[in-house]
Amino acid sequence: MSTRAPAVEARQLIKTYPGDVTALGGMDVTVEPGTVFGLLGPNGAGKSTTVKILTTLARPDSGIATVAGHDVLRHPDRVRRAIGVVAQSSGADPVATGRENLQLQGRLYGLKGAGLHRRVDELLDRFTLADAAKRQVKGYSGGMLRRLDVALGLVHRPEVLFLDEPTTGLDPEARTAMWDEIARLAGDEGLTILLTTHYLEEADRLAERIAIVDRGRVVVEGTPDDLKGELRGDAVHVELRDAVGEAGRTLLSGALTRLPGVHEALFDGRRISVRADDGAAAVPALLGALERAGVGVVAATVARPSLDDVYLRYAGRRYSEAEAEGADSLVLTGGAR
Ligand SMILES: Nc1ncnc2c1ncn2[C@@H]1O[C@H](COP(=O)(O)OP(=O)(O)O)[C@@H](O)[C@H]1O
Numbered sequence: 001m002s003t004r005a006p007a008v009e010a011r012q013l014i015k016t017y018p019g020d021v022t023a024l025g026g027m028d029v030t031v032e033p034g035t036v037f038g039l040l041g042p043n044g045a046g047k048s049t050t051v052k053i054l055t056t057l058a059r060p061d062s063g064i065a066t067v068a069g070h071d072v073l074r075h076p077d078r079v080r081r082a083i084g085v086v087a088q089s090s091g092a093d094p095v096a097t098g099r100e101n102l103q104l105q106g107r108l109y110g111l112k113g114a115g116l117h118r119r120v121d122e123l124l125d126r127f128t129l130a131d132a133a134k135r136q137v138k139g140y141s142g143g144m145l146r147r148l149d150v151a152l153g154l155v156h157r158p159e160v161l162f163l164d165e166p167t168t169g170l171d172p173e174a175r176t177a178m179w180d181e182i183a184r185l186a187g188d189e190g191l192t193i194l195l196t197t198h199y200l201e202e203a204d205r206l207a208e209r210i211a212i213v214d215r216g217r218v219v220v221e222g223t224p225d226d227l228k229g230e231l232r233g234d235a236v237h238v239e240l241r242d243a244v245g246e247a248g249r250t251l252l253s254g255a256l257t258r259l260p261g262v263h264e265a266l267f268d269g270r271r272i273s274v275r276a277d278d279g280a281a282a283v284p285a286l287l288g289a290l291e292r293a294g295v296g297v298v299a300a301t302v303a304r305p306s307l308d309d310v311y312l313r314y315a316g317r318r319y320s321e322a323e324a325e326g327a328d329s330l331v332l333t334g335g336a337r
């Protein structure tokens, strides 16, 4: 691990919105320079709020944050010069062309003349937008627009690039293309990237470290290998006739995890999710143990561990539930962000 100062450091960020919405409840993030860091979480988890605070677009109620060594509250101007931001929704001007958008952005950062021209050409090339450079942005496909957004964030050669949900809304082909672009950027010398996503696969592919965020806090952090390693084996889901009480859970969990090749049993209502080296092999033993304990079983299924399993384990509820809640709260607060 590097001994240089972190490129991004946030400690205990708290942010509430009117109506008693706790967007961040003590958010901690540390990103080492020159690495790609992924904030992974369902809708409403607080990812965009974190990005807004780190990019000086919002103020935390409390907590501290530095980006590229500058305090976001005391020196927002210095932070802004050091960073590039690709917001969740595009910031490009739809009636200007791709080239005009890049030129304008460059001028805002003090580039001009031949230097500006060269930089714009370089970015148009790099993001395969050269052929579309003279077209109005409103005619771009989703993938082209997203590539332009990233190019806009890079015009002034920032040290730290923030990508808020870079592939949400893209079709699978455009998403894969964007993954390749981001992976290439990550190879650029010195560039630090903080990206947010609600796709496990995306974080897995692009990020050297991932923080899983739920309800405004980090619930677990590590390399993708660490996180996946925890979930090695199969998931066996057992549907029970009746929910099991707290005391019964402790007993059952002990009995189940004593079975050979069984590592963990998590309870969720009438369902038990068990992690086993070989799911199919574990089912008979699991059913036997449940029968001896007098617990009625309705069904048992074997599956590879999914994002749901990661979430259930670290956040105590299913990812799909969390996504549904997040979607509700977005509707209630009436905003796309
Ligand atoms: N401007 C705002 N006003 C009120 N509530 C907000 C605002 N921005 C975000 N929120 C709420 O804060 C929580 C976190 O939102 P956000 O950071 O956008 O999550 P994410 O980007 O992970 O989907 C959500 O409950 C959201 O509804």
Ligand SMILES: [Mg+2]
Pocket (backbone or CB within 6 Å): 047, 048, 049, 088, 164, 165, 337
């Ligand atoms: Mg968001």
